[in-house]
Amino acid sequence: MHRYHKWSLPVVLIIATVLIVGCVERKQLENLGLITAAGFDMEKQNKIKGTVVIHKFDPIAQNMTKVIADIAHTSRGLRQKQNLESNQKLVTGQLRIAVYSKELAEKGIIQLVDTLNRDSTVGNMVYLTVADGSASSIMKIDLKTPTSINLGTYLYNLIKQNVDGEQIISPTLQEFNRNYNDTGKDPVLPILKIKKNDVIISGLALFNDDRMIDVLKPEKLFFLKILIDKYKAGTKEIGFNRGHFEKIILKSAFQKERHVYNKLYISFDNIQTNSRIKLIDMKNLRFRVDVKLNSRLLEATEPLDLGNPEAVKLIEKEINKAVKKDIVDLLNHFQKLEVDPVGFGNEYQAHYRGKIPTTEEWKQKYKHAKFDVVVENKIVQTGVID
Template sequence: MKVFLKRGKILFLVMVMLCSVILSAGCGFKDIDKRIFIVAIGLDYTKNDTKPYRVILKLAIPSGTAKDSTGPRYTYLTKESATLAEAVRILKTHIDKELDFGQAKMIVLGENLLHRDMEKDIDFFLRRRDIQFISWMAIGRPTAEKVLKTEPSSEMAGSNALFNIFSGIGTESGYIVTTYLFDFRRRLLEPGMDAIVPIIETNKKKTKFIINKAVVFKDHKEKVELTADQTKDYNTLSGNAEKVDVKVKKKGLDFALSVDTVKVKYKILTPANKTPVLKMNIKMEGIVEESKDRLPPSNMDTYSKYASELSKKRLTAFLKMLQKNQVDPLGFGLRYQATHLHTRDTYAEWKQIYPHLKFDVSVKTTVKSVGTVE
């Protein structure tokens, strides 16, 4: 009886293995030499009702070892179509290899798409299982095509300059906002938090990127663009800043502070029969990076005091600007809903509170050193 059971188990395992072999034989796997990798996807609006989308695919061409390569080698496929899916199907007929989206880490939307319903325009990227949800999102100015076809001289063969910028592996800057595809969609749909996306600009010769601005999606139509300084302030308050500079010019002192540590805590207070208050405490630490005058180390407390006062003024003005434009990229509304559960419709309540919210900002800046000047 035991021998019969063992034979039955062996027979069952053999049948499972045969079935798996038969099923795998019909899969769509292709060898790597039969595929070509898409490193970035661009999408522009054509203003043509029948073919509103212009899809741009940036393809990496293998060129041997990086040592033997003289520069980055890419090819581009473009197609205008009624839908993104149709454009991709047609572009497959323009090349002899299978288009592989597994390495598409960059999605650039043209500036002319900002007036459209972004939720519908990105539907294609969300439904395809081979496009990563951790792909970076950005707005291309003036078009996504010009941004993707920009190849900086610093870009090495087999790499992509935009990957280094948004991953933080290469450059580190307090002016660069990083937005992932999954987070962009979440912010578009989530009440109480507005989506924010970086803007990529290029020079006329298309030899370099300029990324120091961002745009906040107020709703499906209206957008609010942040200047370079406002983008830096957003990164400071959101905790995403790697390096932030603080300019201090007061009472005969003129120096720049490089802040490497920022901690932000806040809470929303709604006392009965009183104006609601957002109480925010900010702690920053840094060193003096540049000064037009000698800075004796004995006056470190004075430098810290001036830096705190100016930072408080600047960040409070930034919060009031967001409030005036009725945008909330920092997610104050989401925090309010999570901490006030006395009613079901907390978001409607927040929309009534936000325009009248008072900001009580406290900034404590610590200057750790005046630099290495002897």
């Protein structure tokens, strides 16, 4: 007579259930077309062109993707047309990235973004980006990669590794929504550009509400990043007048004078950054911006006497002046554009008593704001510089 443990039957039932569910799930996936990337362009008047990259589930094939492009008045209309061109039902549960053309971004993208918000299958961590040109050209690019991969995954990883490396500001759907709905801060999104059959990040799109106003070049991203986030991995190189460092440049009788650069360039990275914005004059709208950096000197185009503490202090002083100038110029540029990606409006509202000002009211005040910028950089490591 066989003896069974009292838990044998439940275990058998659980295993059977898992096997059945697994078979059903696999069968369902094989009938679905997973949209991993979506691009949107203006197409004539009152119409948009939607281009999607679809990943087909097939455990045997290495990679099965399809690109479908259609024209309609709404994103829902696009989906209906795209389904007519697919032998699988299209779903957005695996959407990784949305790309909006520059032309469309300049007119406003909130209606299309709102479609993502209303889709319960789309997660908040989807990346939003702007194309330098048409979005469809990026969706249809033939990537020259060692192994064929899904474009949606490739673009997602392009953004993610630069967010993780603190080169750009995270552009998730959740963050765009928060900054768009916040009267005291404006959204920013990375710009994608095609370069030699590849896609690169060419800058940052500055938004006033949901409309793209201007482009922030890559060399300026560092300064915006240190104002917005705690920064631990950013690298920056700055050019200086060589004459300011004449006293600390090491000279050797065996070394000929260098003429490669007409400036002295120094490269450094951040070990730790802490920025603070404080409203110091409510009536005249004056802000104090404190930026503290602990940095590591990585490279210089001239041999410097880093064993001398006074030399290190001189370098710190020159970096302080250069960083301060770039931050002040950047803030003045934002004012002229009437964009506030830093969030000075939030600091103003935190001290405001009474009804919170509207976005329009804040923009009018923001035009006349003053900024006192204080930069304190401390070089904590010098490494080896030849």
